[in-house]
Amino acid sequence: MNERVRVTNKELLAESWGKLTRWSFDLQRRSGDWQSQIRETYDRGDGAATLLYNPEKRTVVLIRQFRFPAYFNKESGYLLEVCAGKLDGDDPLTCAKKEAEEETGYRVSDVRVAFPKTYMSPGSVTERLWLFVALYDAAGKVSDGGGHLDEGEDIEVLELPFAQALEKVQSGEICDGKTIMLLQYAALNRLISI
Numbered sequence: 001m002n003e004r005v006r007v008t009n010k011e012l013l014a015e016s017w018g019k020l021t022r023w024s025f026d027l028q029r030r031s032g033d034w035q036s037q038i039r040e041t042y043d044r045g046d047g048a049a050t051l052l053y054n055p056e057k058r059t060v061v062l063i064r065q066f067r068f069p070a071y072f073n074k075e076s077g078y079l080l081e082v083c084a085g086k087l088d089g090d091d092p093l094t095c096a097k098k099e100a101e102e103e104t105g106y107r108v109s110d111v112r113v114a115f116p117k118t119y120m121s122p123g124s125v126t127e128r129l130w131l132f133v134a135l136y137d138a139a140g141k142v143s144d145g146g147g148h149l150d151e152g153e154d155i156e157v158l159e160l161p162f163a164q165a166l167e168k169v170q171s172g173e174i175c176d177g178k179t180i181m182l183l184q185y186a187a188l189n190r191l192i193s194i
Helices: 068-072 092-104 162-171 177-188
Strands: 005-015 019-028 034-043 047-054 059-066 078-081 083-086 111-119 128-135 156-161
Touching: 005 034, 047 092, 047 177, 059 092, 059 162, 059 177, 078 177, 083 092, 092 111, 092 128, 111 177, 128 177, 156 162, 162 177
Parallel strands: 047 128
Antiparallel strands: 005 019, 019 034, 047 059, 047 083, 059 078, 059 156, 111 128
């Protein structure tokens, strides 16, 4: 643990889809002085996300699903994203493969780590995401995908030219952090030619 942090109080504010907790703590500043602070954290567990790509076709598979926080911010709520999900006790690689199949309908085997253990919003969200890339092809298509109805998922699966996906990042149509990171990773590492 960090010797410069002393937790003085923990208060559970809500527990539904995740845990919202208010923390009181003392933080030792760089000057050596101690300062009392209060922060709230939202904990819904860790997850994994995967960009499916096909270098021969020069395509990627993305999903579109409703996200209430985007709707709350006066947008449509439907975001283009890579497939992702909570670990739910699985290791990140197992989760990545499982979520790819559940959400996109593709069974993938060549799955590689792009970014281990990333934080998307470390100011208040405890979630860490392991980000992967995986090859896909027609032989790996085992279902229509779409997610699980009992989990509230209603996922549209989209196969897009890689160049078009990058244009959607530039235009702001793709605004999900993990998706932007993985598309940029694919471009920088020349996984797909444009």
